[in-house]
Amino acid sequence: MLVFRQLFDPQSSTYTYLLGDKRSAQAVLIDPVFEQARRDDALLRELGLTLVATLETHVHADHVTGAWLLKQSEGSAIVLSADSGAQGADRYVAHGDRVDFGERWLEVRATPGHTHGCVSYVLDDESMAFTGDCLLIRGSGRTDFQQGDARTMYRSVKSQILSLPPSCLLYPAHDYRGLTVTSVAEERAFNPRLGGEISEGDFVGYMQNLGLPHPKLMDVAVPANLQCGKPAQEKAPTHDPQWAPLTFTFAGIWEISPAALEEHANAAQIVDVRERGEYVGPLGHIRGSSLIPLSELPSRTSELAHDKPIVAVCRSGARSAQAVVLLQKAGFGNVANLAGGMLRWRGEGNPVEAARD
Ligand SMILES: N[C@@H](CCC(=O)N[C@@H](CS)C(=O)NCC(=O)O)C(=O)O
Ligand SMILES: [Fe+2]
Numbered sequence: 001m002l003v004f005r006q007l008f009d010p011q012s013s014t015y016t017y018l019l020g021d022k023r024s025a026q027a028v029l030i031d032p033v034f035e036q037a038r039r040d041d042a043l044l045r046e047l048g049l050t051l052v053a054t055l056e057t058h059v060h061a062d063h064v065t066g067a068w069l070l071k072q073s074e075g076s077a078i079v080l081s082a083d084s085g086a087q088g089a090d091r092y093v094a095h096g097d098r099v100d101f102g103e104r105w106l107e108v109r110a111t112p113g114h115t116h117g118c119v120s121y122v123l124d125d126e127s128m129a130f131t132g133d134c135l136l137i138r139g140s141g142r143t144d145f146q147q148g149d150a151r152t153m154y155r156s157v158k159s160q161i162l163s164l165p166p167s168c169l170l171y172p173a174h175d176y177r178g179l180t181v182t183s184v185a186e187e188r189a190f191n192p193r194l195g196g197e198i199s200e201g202d203f204v205g206y207m208q209n210l211g212l213p214h215p216k217l218m219d220v221a222v223p224a225n226l227q228c229g230k231p232a233q234e235k236a237p238t239h240d241p242q243w244a245p246l247t248f249t250f251a252g253i254w255e256i257s258p259a260a261l262e263e264h265a266n267a268a269q270i271v272d273v274r275e276r277g278e279y280v281g282p283l284g285h286i287r288g289s290s291l292i293p294l295s296e297l298p299s300r301t302s303e304l305a306h307d308k309p310i311v312a313v314c315r316s317g318a319r320s321a322q323a324v325v326l327l328q329k330a331g332f333g334n335v336a337n338l339a340g341g342m343l344r345w346r347g348e349g350n351p352v353e354a355a356r357d
Pocket of ligand 2: 058059060062133
């Protein structure tokens with residue numbers, strides 16, 4: 001009865017985890033990323049889940065958390081470790097606490113070392129643990145800033161993470177090589193810094209010689225995360241299109257419903273990307289739309305204005321979704337897809353031109 005998704009932010013190589021309880025439809029997000037909040041909103045909506053909380057594993061140094069932004073859009077509670085030193089959370093957790101979502105829960109384990117306020121979250125049945133930047137896959141988080149300490153990290157990993165059942169899957173906050181998941185058994189056997197018989201002294205020596213440059217965004221990310229990702233101007237950025245009610249999809253494009261397009265048709269350029277035969281065929285076309293078949297679109301973008309929103313239309317919404325991506329790549333900033341295409345437009349009883357009956 002668990003919904004589980006591993007999401008990735010390519011900019012910072014951050015993993016965000018969605019955990020949901022199917023029965024109650026309650027969900028939590030671990031380590032959301034500010035720039036990906038709209039993606040997360042879309043996924044929650046498409047999966048029919050209610051976000052009850054966002055959980056941080058620590059005060060991140062390399063990206064701004066999406067916690068505050070998601071609280072604005074989803075009403076979720078911001079959960080953070082009491083030792084994080086951050087302000088503005090709805091709940092401060094400590095070792096041994098439980099964070100519930102529906103009938104499932106996560107146990108909080110203090111795993112300091114990368115930062116002194118780091119926590120890991122262990123799923124109720126110990127089948128999964130979310131280790132933040134404490135244990136990484138075949139590695140570990142660095143310990144050279146934010147009160148990091150290699151000895152503390154060694155003890156956290158040994159006593160709180162590698163002590164879990166061997167089959168427990170471990171999900172880190174980052175991976176810089178594209179690895180996605182590991183297990184307690186694997187890390188006990190193969191972690192080159194912390195596995196096998198490696199001693200605390202060996203680990204400390206290893207960590208003192210990493211020689212990594214500081215994260216590029218550190219000076220922005222740490223102060224922002226100490227406020228749970230609340231921007232200085234105190235309101236959510238509104239880069240969203242305002243000309244009509246649009247929905248952002250998990251597929252990464254804006255969609256408009258037939259009803260919204262019918263109401264706001266004059267505000268947009270409607271581009272029908274079907275073939276000519278379809279345009280004048282049984283489904284007809286939307287009044288005022290111009291026909292540019294998808295195959296011709298790349299060479300005919302000069303026919304479109306940049307200062308007016310574009311809505312792409314096709315039979316079912318699939319080719320027009322491709323058209324949206326194509327137009328965005330061609331530099332058009334305000335492009336939406338007609339959800340469900342002409343089939344849904346007709347199905348909802350909207351008027352068409354040149355339809356044969
Ligand atoms: N190049 C990355 C560095 C990110 C970084 O330092 N990440 C931390 C976690 S916040 C870490 O522990 N990295 C371990 C490693 O790179 O081995 C950036 O600029 O953001
Ligand atoms: Fe980190």
